[in-house]
Amino acid sequence: MTFKSKTMRPDLFQSPDYYLLDELLSDEHKMVRDAARAWVKKEVSPIIEDFAQRAEFPKQIVKGLGEIGGFGPYIPVEYGGAGLDQISYGLIMQEIERGDSGVRSTSSVQSSLVMYPIWKYGNEEQRMKYLPKLATGEFIGCFGLTEPDFGSNPGGMVTNFKDMGDHYLLNGAKMWISNAPFADIAVVWAKNEEGRIHGLIVERGMEGFSTPETHNKWSLRASATGELIFDNVKVPKENLLPNKSGLGAPLGCLDSARYGIAWGAIGAAMDCYDTALRYSKERIQFDKPIGATQLQQKKLAEMITEITKAQLLTWRLGVLRNEGKATTAQISMAKRNNVDMALTIARDARQMLGGMGITGEYSIMRHMMNLESVVTYEGTHDIHLLITGMDVTGFPAFK
Numbered sequence: 001m002t003f004k005s006k007t008m009r010p011d012l013f014q015s016p017d018y019y020l021l022d023e024l025l026s027d028e029h030k031m032v033r034d035a036a037r038a039w040v041k042k043e044v045s046p047i048i049e050d051f052a053q054r055a056e057f058p059k060q061i062v063k064g065l066g067e068i069g070g071f072g073p074y075i076p077v078e079y080g081g082a083g084l085d086q087i088s089y090g091l092i093m094q095e096i097e098r099g100d101s102g103v104r105s106t107s108s109v110q111s112s113l114v115m116y117p118i119w120k121y122g123n124e125e126q127r128m129k130y131l132p133k134l135a136t137g138e139f140i141g142c143f144g145l146t147e148p149d150f151g152s153n154p155g156g157m158v159t160n161f162k163d164m165g166d167h168y169l170l171n172g173a174k175m176w177i178s179n180a181p182f183a184d185i186a187v188v189w190a191k192n193e194e195g196r197i198h199g200l201i202v203e204r205g206m207e208g209f210s211t212p213e214t215h216n217k218w219s220l221r222a223s224a225t226g227e228l229i230f231d232n233v234k235v236p237k238e239n240l241l242p243n244k245s246g247l248g249a250p251l252g253c254l255d256s257a258r259y260g261i262a263w264g265a266i267g268a269a270m271d272c273y274d275t276a277l278r279y280s281k282e283r284i285q286f287d288k289p290i291g292a293t294q295l296q297q298k299k300l301a302e303m304i305t306e307i308t309k310a311q312l313l314t315w316r317l318g319v320l321r322n323e324g325k326a327t328t329a330q331i332s333m334a335k336r337n338n339v340d341m342a343l344t345i346a347r348d349a350r351q352m353l354g355g356m357g358i359t360g361e362y363s364i365m366r367h368m369m370n371l372e373s374v375v376t377y378e379g380t381h382d383i384h385l386l387i388t389g390m391d392v393t394g395f396p397a398f399k
């Protein structure tokens with residue numbers, strides 16, 4: 001069923017490009033970006049506010065997400081992916097999150113946390129079995145790393161599996177898992193009897209595997225979140241990802257997802273800026289547009305400056321990723337900076353709309369609440385500060 005928004009205004013978004021960054025993009029980049037932008041305007045903007053208000057994931061957009069390259073943009077075409085470069089991947093994430101961070105979360109999880117590990121750490125049989133179906137959205141996946149007692153410190157995880165001869169026996173629980181309530185498969189990180197972390201593909205329907213939904217979120221309301229419970233789940237041996245183990249395996253997936261988030265956050269920030277700019281020209285107080293006042297101009301000037309800096313940061317990071325040179329610490333810096341930038345812009349933009357800013361008629365409050373999750377997941381803001389701190393000093397301050 002398709003819902004028409006009863007509240008939100010038409011999507012009049014115009015993308016800011018203050019430093020003529022389009023000149024750095026290839027024709028393919030612009031084509032991919034424009035297709036994603038048009039799809040978001042047509043399929044996401046009109047319905048997303050209603051779904052967020054009702055705390056429901058809009059399942060009808062899954063097929064379209066696959067068609068615009070939202071599932072596995074950089075996965076090779078022989079596995080059903082779009083075979084695009086890292087800048088196109090980033091631009092798709094930017095456009096999707098311009099619509100909603102929850103929709104981008106579904107895309108990020110499927111692409112970087114499910115398809116990426118199967119592509120990089122799986123064998124050919126696993127790639128052929130899962131990747132084409134994940135690329136079209138026929139299968140939805142989720143990624144189980146975080147546990148109730150191990151969030152920022154995932155290496156301490158207690159979820160474990162035992163070798164039973166002809167299968168593995170999986171026990172434990174994961175928490176805060178995006179897509180969990182309706183995922184067809186889960187890439188789950190668990191320790192073997194020697195305490196080494198491995199990835200296992202767990203399929204819905206396996207006995208002892210359940211995915212209860214997490215309710216009462218004020219953030220990412222249009223994205224479903226849940227737990228993964230493993231109670232003596234028999235996992236076939238062929239479902240173990242054979243080509244990488246240790247904490248570096250899930251962290252490698254996070255590099256790819258965090259890179260996408262760095263771009264995505266720019267999308268949310270651009271939408272808030274564009275909305276506030278338009279409103280500032282139309283809203284009259286004291287007989288003049290609020291955009292003609294110095295205090296509101298200061299906010300807008302700072303917003304466009306920070307967006308431009310973030311655009312340059314991610315573009316350069318994309319070039320480094322294409323060349324295989326981007327480090328974990330460089331990706332971490334961009335995720336932290338851009339999400340913080342977007343959150344600050346969302347808060348300022350919301351104030352610029354006065355009372356209207358708290359309603360669902362505009363997208364800003366939804367972006368603002370969504371970004372409270374984005375600043376927490378895939379490494380909190382503070383943990384990313386520690387990653388940069390460790391990178392420049394050589395001292396890990398985590399412990």
Ligand SMILES: Cc1cc2nc3c(=O)[nH]c(=O)nc-3n(C[C@H](O)[C@H](O)[C@H](O)COP(=O)(O)OP(=O)(O)OC[C@H]3O[C@@H](n4cnc5c(N)ncnc54)[C@H](O)[C@@H]3O)c2cc1C
Nearest residue numbers: 143144145146151152176177178373377378380382383398
């Ligand atoms: C909506 C949503 C979706 C999510 N989706 C997924 C998913 O799909 N898959 C998945 O595996 N996980 C997912 N997560 C989990 C997310 O990655 C964790 O919430 C995050 O890593 C933080 O863990 P925590 O919540 O346990 O916080 P904690 O680790 O308990 O941290 C609490 C606070 O302490 C700070 N802190 C922790 N350690 C230190 C330290 N050494 N020094 C200084 N400060 C410190 C943190 O910065 C934070 O401010 C999701 C979370 C949310 C909210």
